[in-house]
Amino acid sequence: MNNRISILWLIATLAFNAPTQPVQKTVFAKPASQSLLLFRNGDLLYGNLQSIDSHGTVLWQHPDTTKPIDFRRDSIARIDFPAPADSRAVSDNACRVLLANGNLLEGNLLSCNPQILTLQTVYAGNLNIPRPALQSLVFPPHLPGVFDGITGLDGWTQGAAVAAFVTETGHWTYRNSAFYTDKPASIARDLKLPDTARIQFDLAWKGGLNFAVALYTDSLQPLLLTAKDDAPNFGGFYSLRFLNSAFIDLWPVKKREPVRELGQLFLPSLNNKTHMRVDLRISKSQHKIALFLDDTPVKEWVDPEGFIGEGTGMRFVQNSTAPLKLSNLRVTQWDGVLANTVGETGEIIHDTVWLEHSPQATGSIESIANGKLTVKTAAGPVQFSLPDIRAIDFAHKPASPRQPQALSVHATFAHGGGLDFILESWLPGEITGHNDDLGTIQINPTAFTRLQFLAPETPTSEKAGK
Amino acid sequence: MKGNWNHTATLVLLAALAFSGNRLGGATAAVPIPPEGDLLEFLDGSLLHGGLTRMDPVAGLRWECPSALKPIDFQPAHIDSIHFARGGSAAMPANCRLRFFNGDDLFGSVASLDNDRLNFTTWFGRDLAVSRASVQSITFLSSNYTILYEGPSDTNGWIFGNHYPGSWSFRDGVFTSGLPGSLGRNFNLTASSTVEFDLAWSDSFELLVVIYGDAVDHLDFRNSSYLLEFTRDQVNLRHIASDAASLTRSLGSAPLPVPPGKNKVRITIQSNQAEGTIAVFADNVLVKRWKDENGFHASGGGLLFQQQIMTGAVIKLSNFKISQWDGRYDPEASIVATNTDTVRFINHDQAAGKITGINDGKVAFTVGKDLLQIPLPRVTQLNFATNPVPPIARHPWEVRAYFLSGGSLSFQLEKWGEKEVSGRSAIFGPIAFQPGQIRELEFNLDRAAPITPADGNRDFEGLDE
Numbered sequence: 050m051n052n053r054i055s056i057l058w059l060i061a062t063l064a065f066n067a068p069t070q071p072v073q074k075t076v077f078a079k080p081a082s083q084s085l086l087l088f089r090n091g092d093l094l095y096g097n098l099q100s101i102d103s104h105g106t107v108l109w110q111h112p113d114t115t116k117p118i119d120f121r122r123d124s125i126a127r128i129d130f131p132a133p134a135d136s137r138a139v140s141d142n143a144c145r146v147l148l149a150n151g152n153l154l155e156g157n158l159l160s161c162n163p164q165i166l167t168l169q170t171v172y173a174g175n176l177n178i179p180r181p182a183l184q185s186l187v188f189p190p191h192l193p194g195v196f197d198g199i200t201g202l203d204g205w206t207q208g209a210a211v212a213a214f215v216t217e218t219g220h221w222t223y224r225n226s227a228f229y230t231d232k233p234a235s236i237a238r239d240l241k242l243p244d245t246a247r248i249q250f251d252l253a254w255k256g257g258l259n260f261a262v263a264l265y266t267d268s269l270q271p272l273l274l275t276a277k278d279d280a281p282n283f284g285g286f287y288s289l290r291f292l293n294s295a296f297i298d299l300w301p302v303k304k305r306e307p308v309r310e311l312g313q314l315f316l317p318s319l320n321n322k323t324h325m326r327v328d329l330r331i332s333k334s335q336h337k338i339a340l341f342l343d344d345t346p347v348k349e350w351v352d353p354e355g356f357i358g359e360g361t362g363m364r365f366v367q368n369s370t371a372p373l374k375l376s377n378l379r380v381t382q383w384d385g386v387l388a389n390t391v392g393e394t395g396e397i398i399h400d401t402v403w404l405e406h407s408p409q410a411t412g413s414i415e416s417i418a419n420g421k422l423t424v425k426t427a428a429g430p431v432q433f434s435l436p437d438i439r440a441i442d443f444a445h446k447p448a449s450p451r452q453p454q455a456l457s458v459h460a461t462f463a464h465g466g467g468l469d470f471i472l473e474s475w476l477p478g479e480i481t482g483h484n485d486d487l488g489t490i491q492i493n494p495t496a497f498t499r500l501q502f503l504a505p506e507t508p509t510s511e512k513a514g515k
Numbered sequence: 516m517k518g519n520w521n522h523t524a525t526l527v528l529l530a531a532l533a534f535s536g537n538r539l540g541g542a543t544a545a546v547p548i549p550p551e552g553d554l555l556e557f558l559d560g561s562l563l564h565g566g567l568t569r570m571d572p573v574a575g576l577r578w579e580c581p582s583a584l585k586p587i588d589f590q591p592a593h594i595d596s597i598h599f600a601r602g603g604s605a606a607m608p609a610n611c612r613l614r615f616f617n618g619d620d621l622f623g624s625v626a627s628l629d630n631d632r633l634n635f636t637t638w639f640g641r642d643l644a645v646s647r648a649s650v651q652s653i654t655f656l657s658s659n660y661t662i663l664y665e666g667p668s669d670t671n672g673w674i675f676g677n678h679y680p681g682s683w684s685f686r687d688g689v690f691t692s693g694l695p696g697s698l699g700r701n702f703n704l705t706a707s708s709t710v711e712f713d714l715a716w717s718d719s720f721e722l723l724v725v726i727y728g729d730a731v732d733h734l735d736f737r738n739s740s741y742l743l744e745f746t747r748d749q750v751n752l753r754h755i756a757s758d759a760a761s762l763t764r765s766l767g768s769a770p771l772p773v774p775p776g777k778n779k780v781r782i783t784i785q786s787n788q789a790e791g792t793i794a795v796f797a798d799n800v801l802v803k804r805w806k807d808e809n810g811f812h813a814s815g816g817g818l819l820f821q822q823q824i825m826t827g828a829v830i831k832l833s834n835f836k837i838s839q840w841d842g843r844y845d846p847e848a849s850i851v852a853t854n855t856d857t858v859r860f861i862n863h864d865q866a867a868g869k870i871t872g873i874n875d876g877k878v879a880f881t882v883g884k885d886l887l888q889i890p891l892p893r894v895t896q897l898n899f900a901t902n903p904v905p906p907i908a909r910h911p912w913e914v915r916a917y918f919l920s921g922g923s924l925s926f927q928l929e930k931w932g933e934k935e936v937s938g939r940s941a942i943f944g945p946i947a948f949q950p951g952q953i954r955e956l957e958f959n960l961d962r963a964a965p966i967t968p969a970d971g972n973r974d975f976e977g978l979d980e
Contacts, residue, residue, distance in 0.1 A: 074912055088582050090550040093685075094561045113557075113589045124548075124582035256717020257693055257829045294829070320693050369718040369828075370778075464529065 085129040101475035127501040150448040153466035161417035172496030182486035183443035196380040208235040227376035237269035237364035247383035253324035256371035265358020284359030311350040375419035401442040461499035556595040570931035594958040621922040628873035639948040657840035664837040685819040689833040692822040699731030704816035712834040715779040718828035723821040727813030739814040769803035859896040917955040
């Protein structure tokens with residue numbers, strides 16, 4: 050297994066963080082409770098989904114129409130729903146299950162036998178998952194949070210941005226669990242960043258994204274990198290820079306030392322975005338900073354000269370004269386490191402049980418029941434208590450690609466994870482669909498924040514006879 | 516065991532990917548399709564492409580779009596505008612442009628003026644009589660005034676000289692650039708010209724505009740042309756000589772009068788070949804008029820727009836109007852708010868007094884006790900004393916139409932049909948014209964009031980998703 054490509058991080062912590070705090074939305078023209086319909090041609094329309102029927106008609110309620118609008122499903126790219134309040138129950142058996150096809154389910158582990166794993170969920174009742182469809186399962190580690198959400202300006206230090214080209218400066222304002230600015234401005238705080246940290250925040254912007262984050266800084270005042278040696282004394286830090294809505298780079302910055310570049314990332318797709326989730330996982334001991342955007346790993350930097358961050362604070366610096374919103378800032382300790390992972394094509398032959406305080410056990414899991422897991426190893430059956438288990442790798446074959454059907458969708462759960470299925474109907478109280486692994490499923494619609502329609506190839510205009 | 520876990524773990528729960536809409540279990544997201552048709556915009560940022568089929572205050576606005584199975588009837592409460600995907604310009608004989616205190620403006624021909632009424636002809640009506648109190652200014656057009664281009668409605672004829680992905684792109688009548696690159700078009704300018712466009716920006720920017728250039732796909736310093744450098748704060752004019760050995764010659768710069776917080780301005784560039792002058796206006800206010808003491812020297816007839824810097828600034832260009840004219844005087848592009856009537860002359864002089872009439876090709880103008888009869892060919896603009904208009908409550912169906920032939924008119928819509936739009940104008944009374952004359956229709960006119968610091972939160976609309 051060690052020959053597998055290792056590009057992914059063990060991120061057990063992220064799977065079990067406290068749920069994202071619901072954002073209190075500022076209401077302008079758009080009520081916060083509205084959903085958003087995004088069309089394949091780039092159009093968008095706020096309103097509320099009434100239903101989707103088996104023929105693919107999407108019924109959409111708009112405040113300026115007396116009757117719901119019938120949209121063609123094949124014209125729609127996705128629907129975003131308002132985030133619901135967290136309704137998950139806390140359980141000792143709470144886990145996340147990754148399927149071989151990439152789907153991720155959250156629930157309570159009820160049982161497992163050689164054929165089926167049963168997951169109890171609040172959104173779809175009990176799900177029976179065939180063993181061959183399983184890839185892995187992880188229980189939540191219980192790591193303490195360091196900083197959990199923006200609650201006001203108290204404790205933060207503001208400063209005027211000093212970047213080149215800045216012609217006017219402003220300040221950050223607080224509103225509804227978020228910071229806003231529309232002019233170059235800096236806001237900083239000693240967040241007591243731990244040595245291994247996960248830092249998450251949401252950005253939303255208009256115009257170009259030209260934004261910087263100082264990591265592990267001991268200074269709460271921004272500085273002009275081109276004149277840093279003239280600035281008041283400061284300890285080393287990392288500057289994560291978003292430039293031109295297309296480039297991202299990471300610079301280690303120390304006084305009286307040349308600025309180094311650890312590598313630039315070119316992401317032209319940023320130019321088409323107006324918001325994103327930034328997720329950093331940092332290990333001082335390994336000199337590593339990994340960047341995830343919208344939950345996709347995009348870059349891992351390793352500082353060959355060692356970790357130079359000398360503080361435990363962060364600065365957020367808007368360098369544009371353009372509106373920017375910073376929200377959902379969360380810092381947690383992070384337990385993960387770069388790890389081996391699933392092979393490119395290889396079949397996983399054995400189950401592996403990862404334990405909190407003992408070496409892992411490899412073999413074939415025979416059962417999970419009554420709080421116990423039994424695995425048949427080369428040395429014979431071994432039994433573990435579930436609280437001692439951290440994670441499980443299941444024997445499985447790589448999933449083969451499936452051709453999307455007319456109503457194939459990918460639904461994103463409000464609290465993480467997602468599920469592919471063929472949508473049969475969407476009604477206010479229940480979604481009915483079919484999943485190749487789970488069979489017919491009935492799901493509470495409020496479980497989802499996004500519904501993405503998959504790959505119908507025929508343009509709408511052709512079907513419309515244009 | 517943690518150390519072992521950290522270094523040899525084979526399990527990765529890739530929650531990150533599963534969180535994302537990007538990981539779709541091996542399947543792919545729906546393929547984007549290009550937008551078609553007109554564009555309906557809402558105040559909350561919603562957008563729907565399609566077509567307007569009918570509209571009236573009872574039934575609402577009927578919109579047909581390929582995404583919907585049936586036509587949709589909207590009420591106007593949250594509608595921002597409709598942009599019609601038609602370009603070109605309507606041929607229209609006119610010798611002047613009339614601006615009204617309520618924001619309307621029209622091209623037409625003045626027949627007469629007295630203390631009470633202005634009589635004129637415009638493209639949708641002949642021998643119209645309006646209250647003189649509604650008229651803000653009359654700008655007389657230069658001879659042989661011709662509109663060469665209004666748009667863009669598409670990219671036909673435009674050349675993208677992109678240097679980076681993410682540079683110039685076109686959508687819904689707007690060219691947008693976030694990275695360096697050029698955008699050009701040959702308009703075959705041969706005479707004096709007026710180049711107008713809306714410029715919007717998100718951040719500090721640098722935009723080069725080459726006028727009368729040969730090359731429209733790249734910056735060319737080998738042929739004679741003029742180069743305007745726009746930043747947020749100033750504009751600079753240079754002459755590019757055809758002599759490769761010569762450096763570009765700076766004619767000087769001027770501050771761009773854009774208030775803090777404003778990020779959009781209407782730019783007008785007047786090039787007067789006979790006088791050897793180039794004038795730039797921002798929102799109808801003169802920024803500077805340069806005179807090339809060496810005479811007007813340019814070898815081409817094209818325009819080139821070059822986005823220069825990589826600071827993350829996004830700039831947008833829209834609502835181009837390119838016109839050409841003869842003669843020694845520019846069409847007036849500025850408006851003067853004044854407590855008295857003023858007359859502006861072809862030599863750029865200005866006099867204050869009382870405009871008492873227009874008849875037989877002459878302006879009757881009283882200065883002190885003297886009554887002057889000024890031939891119209893000597894006048895470029897008449898500005899009328901400011902006449903405060905009390906605020907009026909807007910009707911939900913009060914709209915402003917922007918015409919292909921230039922100008923705009925607000926009116927209370929009564930009916931929009933396939934062949935005719937009808938309504939009632941506060942200035943003209945009942946009006947009717949063909950819908951094909953309209954390039955944009957704006958709703959909820961009061962919401963366009965300037966943003967004050969108190970409601971600056973509007974800047975953050977759309978960030979609260």
